[in-house]
Amino acid sequence: MTKNKKSFNYCYILFLFCFIGFLPTPTLANESAHQLTIEGPTSVIKEGYFNVSVSAKSEQQKLDKLTIEVATDASFTENQKQFPALGDFSTISLTGFSNGSYHLRARAETESGESLVSNVIQVTVKHYPLWQALTLFFIGLIIFVAVVTTLLLLHRKWTHSRHHSHD
């Protein structure tokens, strides 16, 4: 191998090492960004309410100012809302969601004030069809009217027969 070729190979190898060295390290980045884990429902929500739970990477880690952020886009720029946790609880009940897909993540602080962010989960809300709800409603109404009518008619018949027997 000529001297020039050897220099070229060394430069090439050096360049390769530099390239690898400067690559972003996603695993490490994720570990520091996701010291919190948020878990939520995995199936489609049909009633518009659900619970989410948050846990710290270390069980001894105390979380302060735990808040759930909700948005309709993954970058949390659209329709963003925040829901604080109650007391020391790490489970939160959320309600009143319309049809749609929502992205959720948790934020908290450690005792030393360090900010922690969780992974992002997606929750899909798709309410029952209105025709189904109204069908059940009217079936219920019919049965209810039948119960009330039966009760009032039979009771009236009994009170009348009582009055006649006293007469």
Add this chain to the structure above:
Amino acid sequence: MTEFALDTSTGILIIVLFGLFWIGFGYWLGRKNKSHEDFALAGRNVGFAFAAATAMATWVTSNTTLVAPQLTFQFGVWGMIGYSFAALGLILFAPMAKRIKELLPNGYTSGDFIRLRYGQFAWVVFMIISVVYAFGWLISLGMAGGILLESLTGLDYHIGMTTILVICVGYTLFGGMRAVIATDFIQALIIIAGVSFIAYWLIDNIGLSSIHENLTAEHPKLLDVLFPAAVMFLFNNIFFGLGEIFHSNVWWSRALSFKKGVAYKAYLTGGLMWLPIPIVTGFIALAAPQLGIFPPSMDMIGPTVAAAVLGKAGAVIVFIVIFSALASSLDSLLAATSDLVTQDIYHKKLKPKASDKNLMRFNRSCIFALGVITWLFCLPKIATLGALLNFAGAFVASTIWPILLGLYHKKLTGTYAAIAMAAGTACGMIGYFAIGFYVAALVSCAVSGLICAVGIMTSQYNFDWKQLQEEDAHANE
């Protein structure tokens, strides 16, 4: 983070003081009990004021103070309005209470009626339904005690739950039905005053318009009158309420313990007095988003919101109101269930010649045993209050038609009544697991009604009402 309203030691102090007061009061009232009839039915001599108060107070339970807000938090305005329709159970029971008093002047329990009207087979099915329901309600009440203290003070759920059960079992053991009804009267006054005060404070401090604005912007579904799950829940809740009251010995024992001519007015008045209460307690939940309160479990929403608005003094008021609601229902349920077991199983089946003293002793042992079993079931917090109670809806809604027709119509036989209850329950359970809790009672009532209708249309049988007044008679087919 939102903080707890009371510190743990304050919560424990209040509950200990309350507990000592109620147990002492129960002991003092219990001195008047000379016979088993005194212990079980307060001597069949309860007047209108106490009767109406006990009807209302007993129906104000953990459901009203914790589940109504939970359902409002989940289903919005329909949650609280739909819940208030459970008043129809008391109102529609009013004419039935009059009929019951007429048909069974010496009767003790709803089980007595089913056994005499329909026979053994129907009685067994009915007793299974009654026991499942009674335990479902007892467990929900025990759980509610734990949830109440946990919401307000952060105290461990198991401690609050145990304490509530010990206090209620204690004063019911000493005083029987007399203590139950007298404490109900006081608890009714506390509940009405407390709930009105909380609602007024809420509207005054936060304001209706700001609550409405927040909900419209952040949780629009809670204001939607066409919220599908809420619309489905509505009649299911009504049938659940009807089934609870029509079948449960809690209400039959009251009808039988009231003076003659009082039952109809008492139940009607009690129902009308009860109707606005779940609307007020449910309304409290609508303020939660505005206050930034999102609890770990939706059944905690009521007390946490009320306490957040009213501060420490308010938290004490909330605590007393909810404790009163729990206690007024827990004592009734303990007493009535124990009566059912004592009369229907112990007296009628095992020891027909038991003396009055033996019956009283057995009744008290029953109350204690029920308390212990309830405590054991409450230890694992198996579900939210709403889900647990609606599980029982599949059972009780199946009794609506058999009870109603059994009281007024001669043609329905015991076999059809039993099949109606069993099939209704089974179909209700299938609906519960296959579709959701909001169809269980509706399906159960519908199936039961269809079977009863077939039974009446095909029947050649005519029941003789005089058989109800013969203690050892059985209905013949």
